Amino acid sequence: MKFTHLHTHSHYSLLDGLAKIDQLLDRAQELGMDSLALTDHGNIYGAVEFFKKATERGIKPIIGVEIYQSLEKMTDKRPNIDDKRYHLVLLAKNEEGYKNLTNLLTRAHLEGFYYKPRVDEELLAQCSGGLIAMSACLAGKVPKLILEKKIIEAEKAALRYQEIFGKGNFYLEIQNHPNSPEQKLANKEIVRIAKKYDIPLVATNDIHYLKSEDAEAQDLLMLINTGANINDPDRLSLKTDDFSMKTPDQMIEEFKDFPEAIENTQVIAEKCDFKFELGKVKLPKYDVPSGKTPEDYLEELCREGLKKRFGENPSQEVMDRFNYELSVIKQTGFISYFLIVQDFVNWAKSKRIVVGPGRGSVGGSLVAFLLNITNIDPLKYNLLFERFLNPERISLPDIDLDFADRRRDEVIQYVAQKYGRDKVAQIITFGTMAARAALRDVGRALAYTYSYCDRVAKMIPLGMSLDDTLKKVSEFRTLYESDAEAKKLIDFAKKLEGVARHASTHACGVVISNSSLSESVPLQHPTQDDESIVTQYEMHSIEDLGLLKMDFLGLKNLTIIEDTLARIYKVQGFNLELETIPLDDKKTYRLLQKGETVGVFQLESDGMRRYLKQLKPSDFEDIIAMVALYRPGPMQFIPDYIAGKNKKKKVEYLHSRLQPILESTYGIAVYQEQVMRIARDLAGFSLSEADVLRKAIGKKIRKLLMAQREKFIEGMKKNKIDENIALQIWYWIEPFASYSFNRSHAAAYAMIAYQTAYLKIHFPVEFMAALLTSERNDVERISVLIGECKKMNLEVLPPDINESFNYFGVVPNKNQIRFGLSAVKNVGSGIVETIVEERKANGPYVSIEDFIARISSKDLNKKSMESLIKAGSFDRIAERNQLLLNLEKLLESSRENLKIKNNGQRGLFEGMNFNNSIKMEAVVPASEKEKLGWEKELLGLFISSHPLNNFRSI
Numbered sequence: 023m024k025f026t027h028l029h030t031h032s033h034y035s036l037l038d039g040l041a042k043i044d045q046l047l048d049r050a051q052e053l054g055m056d057s058l059a060l061t062d063h064g065n066i067y068g069a070v071e072f073f074k075k076a077t078e079r080g081i082k083p084i085i086g087v088e089i090y091q092s093l094e095k096m097t098d099k100r101p102n103i104d105d106k107r108y109h110l111v112l113l114a115k116n117e118e119g120y121k122n123l124t125n126l127l128t129r130a131h132l133e134g135f136y137y138k139p140r141v142d143e144e145l146l147a148q149c150s151g152g153l154i155a156m157s158a159c160l161a162g163k164v165p166k167l168i169l170e171k172k173i174i175e176a177e178k179a180a181l182r183y184q185e186i187f188g189k190g191n192f193y194l195e196i197q198n199h200p201n202s203p204e205q206k207l208a209n210k211e212i213v214r215i216a217k218k219y220d221i222p223l224v225a226t227n228d229i230h231y232l233k234s235e236d237a238e239a240q241d242l243l244m245l246i247n248t249g250a251n252i253n254d255p256d257r258l259s260l261k262t263d264d265f266s267m268k269t270p271d272q273m274i275e276e277f278k279d280f281p282e283a284i285e286n287t288q289v290i291a292e293k294c295d296f297k298f299e300l301g302k303v304k305l306p307k308y309d310v311p312s313g314k315t316p317e318d319y320l321e322e323l324c325r326e327g328l329k330k331r332f333g334e335n336p337s338q339e340v341m342d343r344f345n346y347e348l349s350v351i352k353q354t355g356f357i358s359y360f361l362i363v364q365d366f367v368n369w370a371k372s373k374r375i376v377v378g379p380g381r382g383s384v385g386g387s388l389v390a391f392l393l394n395i396t397n398i399d400p401l402k403y404n405l406l407f408e409r410f411l412n413p414e415r416i417s418l419p420d421i422d423l424d425f426a427d428r429r430r431d432e433v434i435q436y437v438a439q440k441y442g443r444d445k446v447a448q449i450i451t452f453g454t455m456a457a458r459a460a461l462r463d464v465g466r467a468l469a470y471t472y473s474y475c476d477r478v479a480k481m482i483p484l485g486m487s488l489d490d491t492l493k494k495v496s497e498f499r500t501l502y503e504s505d506a507e508a509k510k511l512i513d514f515a516k517k518l519e520g521v522a523r524h525a526s527t528h529a530c531g532v533v534i535s536n537s538s539l540s541e542s543v544p545l546q547h548p549t550q551d552d553e554s555i556v557t558q559y560e561m562h563s564i565e566d567l568g569l570l571k572m573d574f575l576g577l578k579n580l581t582i583i584e585d586t587l588a589r590i591y592k593v594q595g596f597n598l599e600l601e602t603i604p605l606d607d608k609k610t611y612r613l614l615q616k617g618e619t620v621g622v623f624q625l626e627s628d629g630m631r632r633y634l635k636q637l638k639p640s641d642f643e644d645i646i647a648m649v650a651l652y653r654p655g656p657m658q659f660i661p662d663y664i665a666g667k668n669k670k671k672k673v674e675y676l677h678s679r680l681q682p683i684l685e686s687t688y689g690i691a692v693y694q695e696q697v698m699r700i701a702r703d704l705a706g707f708s709l710s711e712a713d714v715l716r717k718a719i720g721k722k723i724r725k726l727l728m729a730q731r732e733k734f735i736e737g738m739k740k741n742k743i744d745e746n747i748a749l750q751i752w753y754w755i756e757p758f759a760s761y762s763f764n765r766s767h768a769a770a771y772a773m774i775a776y777q778t779a780y781l782k783i784h785f786p787v788e789f790m791a792a793l794l795t796s797e798r799n800d801v802e803r804i805s806v807l808i809g810e811c812k813k814m815n816l817e818v819l820p821p822d823i824n825e826s827f828n829y830f831g832v833v834p835n836k837n838q839i840r841f842g843l844s845a846v847k848n849v850g851s852g853i854v855e856t857i858v859e860e861r862k863a864n865g866p867y868v869s870i871e872d873f874i875a876r877i878s879s880k881d882l883n884k885k886s887m888e889s890l891i892k893a894g895s896f897d898r899i900a901e902r903n904q905l906l907l908n909l910e911k912l913l914e915s916s917r918e919n920l921k922i923k924n925n926g927q928r929g930l931f932e933g934m935n936f937n938n939s940i941k942m943e944a945v946v947p948a949s950e951k952e953k954l955g956w957e958k959e960l961l962g963l964f965i966s967s968h969p970l971n972n973f974r975s976i
Contacts, residue, residue: 029226037247059084070563096134119152131546327392378424385766427576449531585792691758693765705737719759801962853881892956
């Protein structure tokens, strides 16, 4: 007799299930099982991963869920009533069943969420086709009613489920948990109901972990979930019984009195035959102008781009590359992909949203350059198309895009509006327990002291696993071997390490579908308080399903560029277009040669600035190389690059054919594209084959590496290169291929670096104001940037009621930057907006009385007014101490003005001059020390001066 586990929780039953997908499948394989169901609580997060990995192991995957059912209507949210719910296990038999499953889960999360995502009976009836239902654990409706002694209602519930799902598609679930009197009682009544109404039984074990010895670790997981510890008497626990993946023999023995319940696991497994279609790309349809095909339209756009980029008569090299790329794009079926991307990129640019010049390998595509997706000429910079799209290994290429981070969401909203909000969503991601976090969580659950757990956790190097720490950190290993408490803590933490802890939104992933997403992917809100919509599948699962996943990345430096351009227009009155910035500007290179690159993208670190001073970059190639080399690994080659550049070291080559490929980087294989060219020019590889070689070396797949090595050496021998030299070249190239960087990406990011350097030297006030604004919440960073401003002979002034805007602003016609009013603590955005808008409408504030008369807002309260005064915002129209002494009078006058405004009286007397003077009591002016203290308190740092200035000459 065979048995299949049909009620199984993985770690995607967040902080409830302990086992990861691989562990479940390995255990099932070990037990000789040929099928297994996955039924996580309220989600199918792991469905695609489970399907893919089970299929690889020869295990039949059954996709299911343990869904939550509301007591009555799923939209009911009655306190202390609707926080309770029933469980029900659903399994997909076929395509219809899977679609119903995704629909149920989407609506449960988006419409029925109250503590948990819930469906109701009405929705189950609408979406029952293709599903098998099982009555679930003791939290199921039938067993729950039995335990409440509502036997008639339990029978009615069972019959109603059978009516909803159809005879033969609803099973009453029995479990064997001998330490639970409730389970025994429920089983007894369930068996009776099954016989009375001819409803089939099925045996399950409600798996929450792999083996019985994992029970305590799972118990700790639940304690972490509820915030309790092992000393809490009322804590929730499954530890009293065995919820492991029992062997088939165990299950058969435990249910020997109910053989049909065992047999039915196989009946159900055979009925469930849903299969995901993986790997087939499903691109959304792009609507082209009437009378044109997508192929025609793409070519038309490209030919327009040819004229714009290369004039009326492009060179033969350009045309050959264009025709080759276009033929590959057509052959691979990715025409819609390029049309979709160019559409939203050009829309963003039309709205003056700064878009990065490229990211990743897409810079190697001339077609992307012609469509205005990128702004890097791949021919000018020797970038390879095959690094982006390999015609011999067809898979959807990545066009990752950087947008000014503040406006990234505008682009996503445009895409959602264009393709339909039901077809576009962001992508879920899961936070997992890293070693330190797992150890601290376990420590809390075990009621260990915080100081003890913290001490142990800090022994673990960041990013290192517990197993590696035990091997590599002797202090940690000694503690583990000598301290029983530490051993217990670490052993449990090892079981929880890597387990999913929470769901959130992927930083940049967006999926665009050709049909309503909820037909193929369940959707949800990422958290209870976030109204955005994300897929329940993470990005790898989305890609496996063939859906179009785009990375919309928000880059702060592009916002800095955008804000700088806006300030240039506002202050100097002209629109600077990034495309017009010359790449041979002497002032910009002098800035780089001096290492004055604080605030310059990618070139700001102390180490980079030191190297720039040594290198003395004189052309754009040097910036590309430094972006590529300044990383762990290749950083060791920077001195050689500098020596080559400065002609302090003779460059030697293992073979003369290497020189044309490597001479621009002084004999160093800085870029992956150079490795690919070596394979092509010396070993006879096509560029597509060379890309396979690059991946093999980069991923260190030994079997693939050996095959590529043999092919590489044989190819060189065919090209009359001595075998000994060929071997030397292979061993020389291997480490470089591991370290080398994507030149397309380096060139694009070097472009942003150059643009920020250019703006810094030519528009210093506007650039530094934008940079300060971007870092406004980081006091330490602001302090560094103010120091940089001083080096640049720029003055940073405290906030001022007549010159400050929301954030850091430029003082026109002066080398001055003014703090924004929002920088003042206790001053909200509402009052800042009121102050600025009133000043724009009716001119500067001429006195404190004028300010009070004009700013009648509920946001002008004692705290905000006092903070503005102390920060020096009124210094040009009044003295700080006098304002503080008379603060109550000022506020009383403000309240009177607000009362008049709210009563509608102001309009009756518009234009009449009232005497708004406020009789101010005299006081000794604030000392310099007091002023500086207030600045430090309210702005986080000293602005107008420094307490030690008087001692600096001593």
